[in-house]
Amino acid sequence: MLSLRGQDAIDEVRRLAEPFFWEIVGVEEPDQLRRQIKSESVWVALIDLRGGMQSAMSWLPAFRRQFPCLQLVAIIEKPQADNPENASFLHAYFFDFCFAPIEPTRLTFSIGHAWTMARVADLHTANGFGFDLGNVVTNELIGQSEAMQAIRRHVHRYAGNDLPVLITGPTGTGKEVAARSIHRQSERADKPFVAVNCGTLSPNLIQSELFGHEKGAFTGAAKRRIGWVEQAQGGTLFLDEIGDLPMDVQVNLLRFLQQGEIQRVGGETTVTVDVRIIAATHIDLTRAVLDGTFREDLLFRLDVLPLDMPPLADRGSDVLELAQFYLERFCNELGVVRKRLSPATEAAMRTYAWPGNIRELMNRLRRGIVLAEGDTVSLPEIKSYNDDGSDVPSLARARDLAERRVIAEAIARAGNNVTEAARLLDVSRCTLHRLIRKHGMSID
Numbered sequence: 064m065l066s067l068r069g070q071d072a073i074d075e076v077r078r079l080a081e082p083f084f085w086e087i088v089g090v091e092e093p094d095q096l097r098r099q100i101k102s103e104s105v106w107v108a109l110i111d112l113r114g115g116m117q118s119a120m121s122w123l124p125a126f127r128r129q130f131p132c133l134q135l136v137a138i139i140e141k142p143q144a145d146n147p148e149n150a151s152f153l154h155a156y157f158f159d160f161c162f163a164p165i166e167p168t169r170l171t172f173s174i175g176h177a178w179t180m181a182r183v184a185d186l187h188t189a190n191g192f193g194f195d196l197g198n199v200v201t202n203e204l205i206g207q208s209e210a211m212q213a214i215r216r217h218v219h220r221y222a223g224n225d226l227p228v229l230i231t232g233p234t235g236t237g238k239e240v241a242a243r244s245i246h247r248q249s250e251r252a253d254k255p256f257v258a259v260n261c262g263t264l265s266p267n268l269i270q271s272e273l274f275g276h277e278k279g280a281f282t283g284a285a286k287r288r289i290g291w292v293e294q295a296q297g298g299t300l301f302l303d304e305i306g307d308l309p310m311d312v313q314v315n316l317l318r319f320l321q322q323g324e325i326q327r328v329g330g331e332t333t334v335t336v337d338v339r340i341i342a343a344t345h346i347d348l349t350r351a352v353l354d355g356t357f358r359e360d361l362l363f364r365l366d367v368l369p370l371d372m373p374p375l376a377d378r379g380s381d382v383l384e385l386a387q388f389y390l391e392r393f394c395n396e397l398g399v400v401r402k403r404l405s406p407a408t409e410a411a412m413r414t415y416a417w418p419g420n421i422r423e424l425m426n427r428l429r430r431g432i433v434l435a436e437g438d439t440v441s442l443p444e445i446k447s448y449n450d451d452g453s454d455v456p457s458l459a460r461a462r463d464l465a466e467r468r469v470i471a472e473a474i475a476r477a478g479n480n481v482t483e484a485a486r487l488l489d490v491s492r493c494t495l496h497r498l499i500r501k502h503g504m505s506i507d
Contacts, residue, residue, distance in 0.1 A: 076109060079167050085174070093122045100130055106181035107174055111138045113163055116149055124253030127156050131247075134158040134177035138165065151255040151294045168398075175395040204237070204244055205388055206381030210373040214241065221368050222248035227320070229305075229365045230343040232372030234475040235422030238343040239303060241370060246299040251339060254298030259291045262304035262478070269312050271328045274319075280329025292325055295338040305342040305365065306351055307478075310358065317361045340365070346476050375417040375424065376468065382412050385421060389428050390440065402432060405441045415445045416464055418471030470498055 073089030088103070090096050099105060112119055116139070127135070137160035143149050144160075153160055158180060159173040204215050221228055222245050230238045239258060246256045264272050271280070275290030292300060302308075308316065319325050320340065324333040342365045351357035375382055386404060394401050404412075408431075417423055431440040470488065477483035485495040 075165065076170075079165065079170055093126060097126070097129070100133065105133065107134050107136060107177045109136050109138065109174065110157075112143065113138060113140050116143055116152070120152055123156055127253070132181055134181040136160065136170075136173050136177050138163055147289055147294055151257055154257070155255045155298065172396055172398065175398075176392060179392050179395050204240060205385050206378055207384070208373075208378040208381045210378055211381060214370065214372065217368075217370050218244050219248060221245050221370070225249075225251075225339045226367045227339070227365050228341045228368045228370055229348075230341065230370045230372060231348075232345065233374050233420055233472055234345045235420035236372035236374060237421055238345075238372055239301060241372060242299070242301045242341040242343065245341060246301075246339075249299070249339070251298050255295050256299045256301065257291050257295040258301040258303060260303045262307040266309065269309065270315065273312065274315065274325045274327055275330075276328035277330045280327070284329065287327070290325070290327065292319065292336055292338060293334065295336075297337055298339070300338045300340055302340065302342045304344060306344040306346045306348055306357060310356075313358045313361050317358065317364060320361075320364045346478075374472075375420045376415070380413065382415075382417070382424065383409055385424060386412060386428060389425055390432070393425075393429050393432050397429075397432060399432065400438065402435055402438050402440050405439050408440065408442045408445065411442070411445045416468050416471070418468060418475075466498065470495070 073087065077087045088099055088105075090099055096108065100108075110119065110123075123135075127133075135157045137153060137157045139149075139153070139160055139162060141162045144153070144162075158177045161170050161173055204211060204218065218241060228242070228245060230241055232238055242258070243256060246252060259273070261269075270276075271284075271288065271290065273290050273292055275288050275293055276284050278284060278287050302316075315325070319336070323337065324335050326333050348357050348362050348366070352359045352362055375385075383404075386409075390402060390404065419426070427442050427445065428440070431442050435441070470484075473484040473487045474481075477487060481492055481495060485492045488495060490498075
C-alpha cells in the first residue's frame with residue numbers, strides 16, 4: 064500500500080496500519096507512485112487530497128487507466144466533499160474516502176475492503192475472466208453463466224460508442240454495476256460518472272437537481288447550482304429508475320437528448336453539454352407508454368442499445384461465486400476472520416428463488432456473518448425447492464415456486480405498491496394479500 068503527501072501523513076498511516084501487517088511505502092509525486100507500482104506488488108494507493116484536489120484531477124484519470132486493478136482510497140477535508148465538482152471526481156475514481164482527522168477504524172475498514180477488491184480484480188485478469196481491453200478489466204460483472212458472459216460481451220461492445228443505453232431487469236440485479244462497467248471501458252473513463260436515482264428526487268426540485276438553477280430562480284436559491292447533467296460534462300450520466308421521471312421533466316430530458324443543450328431553472332441562455340446517457344428501469348416502459356406515464360418519443364431516444372440484466376435465479380452457479388466474493392468482502396468490512404458457507408447452505412442457494420436478487424444475497428450474507436458463532440455461515444431461512452430430499456420438485460412445489468417468483472417480480476416492478484402489483488398480476492388487492500401471506504412474503 065502507498066500513501067501520498069508529506070512524511071507526517073505517512074508516519075500516521077504506518078502507525079494505524081501496523082496491527083494489520085500491511086507494508087506501507089511513502090511517495091510524494093505521481094511519477095514516484097508509478098515507478099513503485101511497476102516494481103512492487105501494490106494493491107491499494109491511499110491518496111492524500113488535502114490541498115491537492117485540483118492537481119489530482121489533472122494526473123489521476125490517465126493514471127487510473129494505466130493501473131485499473133489498483134484501488135484508490137482518498138483522505139480529504141470534509142468541506143472538500145461539499146463541492147459538487149470534487150464530489151463527482153471522488154465518485155468517479157476512488158473506491159472510498161476518509162475525512163481528516165483520520166478515524167482509525169474507518170480507515171482500516173476502507174483499506175481492507177479496497178485490498179479485497181484489488182485482489183479480486185487481479186484474479187479475474189490472471190484467469191482470463193475479463194476481456195482483453197488494454198488493461199481494462201470487467202471484474203465488476205461477476206459470474207461465468209452464459210447470461211453473464213453475454214452481458215459482458217454487450218458491455219464491451221456498447222463501450223465503444225456514445226449511443227444511449229437502456230438497462231432493464233428486476234430490482235437488485237446490478238444495473239448500476241453494468242452502467243459503471245460501460246463507462247470504465249469507454250473513452251470517457253477519465254471523465255465523471257454521475258449516478259442519479261430519479262425515484263428519490265424531490266418532485267418540487269427535480270428540474271433544479273437535474274439541470275441546475277441560477278441565483279434567485281426561486282425562494283432559497285441563494286447562488287447558482289450546477290445540476291447533475293452539467294456535472295457529468297464529458298462523461299456519463301446514469302439515470303436510474305428513469306420510469307419515475309414526471310412528464311414535464313421527460314420533455315426537458317428529450318430536448319436535451321435531441322439538441323445537447325440544457326437551460327438552468329431561471330436562466331435565459333442555453334448551455335451545451337456533452338454527456339453519454341445510460342438509463343435503467345425495473346418497470347416495463349412499453350407498458351408505461353400505453354398507460355400514459357412515459358413518453359413514447361423519449362423511450363425511442365433512450366432504447367437504442369438495450370441491456371437486460373438476468374435475475375439471479377437464472378444464473379446457476381454464479382450465485383456461489385457471488386456469495387464467495389461478498390463473503391470475503393463483508394468479513395473484511397466487519398473486521399472478522401474469514402468465514403465459509405456451510406455445504407447445506409451452498410446447496411440451497413443454487414435452487415433458491417432469490418426474489419430480491421443480488422441485493423437480497425448481500426443482505427442475507429451480512430446477517431449470516433454477524434450471527435455465525437464459528438467460522439461457518441449458515442442461512443437456515445434459505446430453502447431449496449428439493450429440500451425434502453427428492454431430486455425433482457413436485458408439481459405443486461414447482462407451481463408454488465413459480466407463483467412466488469412472479470409475485471415478487473410484480474411487487475418489485477410496482478415499487479412495493481400493492482395496488483399497482485395487483486393490477487400487473489390482474490388480480491384483486493385481497494387476492495394478492497392472500498398470496499403474499501401464503502408464501503410468507505412481505506412488502507418493505
